């Protein structure tokens with residue numbers, strides 16, 4: 001299994017998720033009511049697939065090895081770039097979740113604005129983040145990690161992928177994506 005290639009393939013799925021989230025926000029701006037259950041589905045997959053499943057592999061495997069082996073430049077790129085952005089994504093999901101509770105309690109324009117801004121900003125953040133990973137961070141790893149460490153990345157990725165939790169997350173997300181119209 002090619003661990004870096006798998007992360008790049010997962011980015012394509014995450015981009016689809018962000019497009020679906022943006023589309024829902026646009027429809028609200030055009031008059032659709034806020035479907036809080038639908039946004040809770042988004043939060044579920046942002047947390048389970050984009051964060052635990054995908055960022056989980058980045059943080060526990062590839063970035064861990066890059067920071068240990070590729071010196072100060074890799075450390076700076078990952079710590080002050082990639083990991084900060086993972087955390088910012090988690091922040092937007094937490095804020096979105098609070099806004100949905102608020103909207104269900106009292107469907108005010110303020111709560112609606114919080115729903116749209118946090119969901120939309122998450123989608124924009126992940127798009128920029130993925131672009132940086134594909135073109136900078138993963139490209140750096142691909143040309144700088146020696147073959148024996150690429151082999152470690154690949155082996156650990158394979159172990160992660162066959163865990164019951166990873167299998168279930170992939171199954172659920174694939175099933176959900178196949179039912180979306182985008």
Ligand SMILES: [Fe+2]
Pocket residue numbers: 055058082086129133
């Ligand atoms: Fe990432």
Ligand SMILES: [Fe+2]
Pocket residue numbers: 007011054055058130133
């Ligand atoms: Fe990523």
